Amino acid sequence: MKVIVSKRAGFCFGVRRAxxxxxxxxxxxxxxxxLSVYTLGPLVHNPDVIQQLEKEGIFSIDAASSIKKGYLVIxxxxxxxxxxxxxxxxxxxxxxxxxxxxxxxxxxxxxxTSNGYKIIIIGHKDHPEVKGIAAYASSGCKVIExxxxxxxxxxxxxxxxxxGIVVQTTFMLDNFRAIIPMLIDKAQECRIFNTIxxxxxxxxxxxxxxxxxxxxxIVVGGKDSSNTRRLFEICKKCCPSTYLVEGAKHIxxxxxxxKKTAGLTAGASTPDWVIEEIVxxxxxxxxxx
Amino acid sequence: MKVIVSKRAGFCFGVRRAxxxxxxxxxxxxxxxxLSVYTLGPLVHNPDVIQQLEKEGIFSIDAASSIKKGYLVIxxxxxxxxxxxxxxxxxxxxxxxxxxxxxxxxxxxxxxTSNGYKIIIIGHKDHPEVKGIAAYASSGCKVIExxxxxxxxxxxxxxxxxxGIVVQTTFMLDNFRAIIPMLIDKAQECRIFNTIxxxxxxxxxxxxxxxxxxxxxIVVGGKDSSNTRRLFEICKKCCPSTYLVEGAKHIxxxxxxxKKTAGLTAGASTPDWVIEEIVxxxxxxxxxx
Numbered sequence: 009m010k011v012i013v014s015k016r017a018g019f020c021f022g023v024r025r026a027x028x029x030x031x032x033x034x035x036x037x038x039x040x041x042x043l044s045v046y047t048l049g050p051l052v053h054n055p056d057v058i059q060q061l062e063k064e065g066i067f068s069i070d071a072a073s074s075i076k077k078g079y080l081v082i083x084x085x086x087x088x089x090x091x092x093x094x095x096x097x098x099x100x101x102x103x104x105x106x107x108x109x110x111x112x113x114x115x116x117x118x119x120x121t122s123n124g125y126k127i128i129i130i131g132h133k134d135h136p137e138v139k140g141i142a143a144y145a146s147s148g149c150k151v152i153e154x155x156x157x158x159x160x161x162x163x164x165x166x167x168x169x170x171x172g173i174v175v176q177t178t179f180m181l182d183n184f185r186a187i188i189p190m191l192i193d194k195a196q197e198c199r200i201f202n203t204i205x206x207x208x209x210x211x212x213x214x215x216x217x218x219x220x221x222x223x224x225x226i227v228v229g230g231k232d233s234s235n236t237r238r239l240f241e242i243c244k245k246c247c248p249s250t251y252l253v254e255g256a257k258h259i260x261x262x263x264x265x266x267k268k269t270a271g272l273t274a275g276a277s278t279p280d281w282v283i284e285e286i287v288x289x290x291x292x293x294x295x296x297x
Numbered sequence: 298m299k300v301i302v303s304k305r306a307g308f309c310f311g312v313r314r315a316x317x318x319x320x321x322x323x324x325x326x327x328x329x330x331x332l333s334v335y336t337l338g339p340l341v342h343n344p345d346v347i348q349q350l351e352k353e354g355i356f357s358i359d360a361a362s363s364i365k366k367g368y369l370v371i372x373x374x375x376x377x378x379x380x381x382x383x384x385x386x387x388x389x390x391x392x393x394x395x396x397x398x399x400x401x402x403x404x405x406x407x408x409x410t411s412n413g414y415k416i417i418i419i420g421h422k423d424h425p426e427v428k429g430i431a432a433y434a435s436s437g438c439k440v441i442e443x444x445x446x447x448x449x450x451x452x453x454x455x456x457x458x459x460x461g462i463v464v465q466t467t468f469m470l471d472n473f474r475a476i477i478p479m480l481i482d483k484a485q486e487c488r489i490f491n492t493i494x495x496x497x498x499x500x501x502x503x504x505x506x507x508x509x510x511x512x513x514x515i516v517v518g519g520k521d522s523s524n525t526r527r528l529f530e531i532c533k534k535c536c537p538s539t540y541l542v543e544g545a546k547h548i549x550x551x552x553x554x555x556k557k558t559a560g561l562t563a564g565a566s567t568p569d570w571v572i573e574e575i576v577x578x579x580x581x582x583x584x585x586x
């Protein structure tokens with residue numbers, strides 16, 4: 009079985025940076041007695057990586073309140089300002105590994121809010137990145153996650169002076185493009201910040217090209233990873249035999265029967281060694297034809 | 298023949314205001330010896346109105362340089378700042394009847410330019426309003442008039458930091474909506490001002506509803522009038538028997554054969570008396586069936 013791996017598969021810049029920062033903190037913590045390293049939520053949406061980090065001594069916790077002391081790493085998604093404040097108040101040592109692109113969105117939203125813009129976040133309501141961004145819109149905001157929701161919003165009679173619009177870093181560009189025209193008639197001025205991460209955009213574009221020319225597509229990534237789900241949706245449209253897996257153990261030989269070429273892409277939270285393991289496994293499969 | 302006239306047919310607020318200002322100036326000029334009233338370009342795109350104004354003593358000229366003294370009325374479309382300056386330098390008495398909505402676009406473009414935004418005007422290159430707006434973009438601008446042009450622009454590799462986007466007051470909302478998604482990926486920030494005149498929007502929406510329910514649509518207006526052409530395009534899509542006329546003399550009885558209900562709309566430069574004359578003429582026609 010021939011396997012083609014998409015150029016931009018796996019860890020993105022922000023995730024590499026967050027893991028590096030966590031490991032550096034771990035190095036520092038070893039000098040301090042009794043200070044462990046905790047991440048607020050899993051650092052990446054990948055159980056294997058989380059397990060590896062736990063072995064090293066970096067633990068994921070759900071809330072800052074569950075620890076009394078130690079280093080608290082804010083993951084790439086960022087978080088609400090009040091979480092920082094509370095952690096600092098409780099004397100935790102906060103390490104901010106918020107992706108710089110997400111941090112930029114926080115700054116944009118804060119600026120827009122203080123200049124009287126009503127905020128719209130185009131993104132997925134339940135995603136931690138979106139929740140974090142929303143927390144910076146101190147006068148409130150509206151989250152729109154689909155064309156249907158945008159249509160509903162467009163039908164509301166309310167028109168405002170100034171709308172400030174940002175978009176989740178891993179949102180699909182085509183959906184962003186489809187939503188915007190429905191918003192521009194809702195205000196005299198729409199100030200739109202295209203905050204989709206360029207790495208995400210390139211990854212999506214490359215994945216689409218790859219999916220068009222192979223018989224089967226394997227998308228690697230956590231089931232909770234927003235950017236991985238986007239990749240899956242993109243592939244599924246032009247390659248019906250698309251499968252989402254978290255690791256090599258989920259690969260089933262059956263899928264590859266009668267196929268000649270497999271494509272592989274991976275979400276931003278997939279480490280290189282997981283990709284390599286899967287590639288080896290697929291290469292070992294015959295075409296079965 | 299039954300005739301339904303669209304509610305918002307004819308002179309818009311800006312045109313009424315410009316004609317009123319010209320006539321008031323005429324009143325003033327009569328007190329001054331040897332000072333006539335001139336408009337820089339026809340005040341409205343309607344030969345009958347222009348003829349009427351000439352009879353009253355208000356003359357249309359192509360360039361300020363063609364007169365040595367007198368009152369110079371700037372029409373609703375507005376004009377370039379250098380035209381004002383030259384006219385004032387030459388001691389002409391300038392009366393600014395630029396539509397306040399167009400004046401607002403001038404201010405927006407000037408502000409955006411001085412804040413480092415690259416300017417895009419969505420509108421028709423040859424229209425005097427667009428030429429006037431462009432003159433306020435002192436660092437240059439790009440005019441985009443169609444979806445095809447926007448597509449070409451989107452394919453250019455150049456990406457800028459900040460785009461400031463305005464739209465010609467009489468541009469079609471649906472085309473504006475179709476163009477915007479192609480621009481949002483060309484800059485980190487797109488500051489979009491929806492400067493389509495709300496009267497134009499309502500007129501277009503009402504015209505569309507009317508065209509859907511009649512057998513024949515008559516669009517009244519000058520052949521050079523941008524907003525009239527938009528009305529014609531809107532009607533033609535859902536009512537194949539759509540005709541553009543400048544006055545009652547262009548109405549042909551043939552068109553109405555076998556039709557029961559006629560709809561009538563008119564561009565912003567059509568006076569009420571022209572509409573009334575046409576309605577009388579159509580009512581006088583039988584269905585001819």
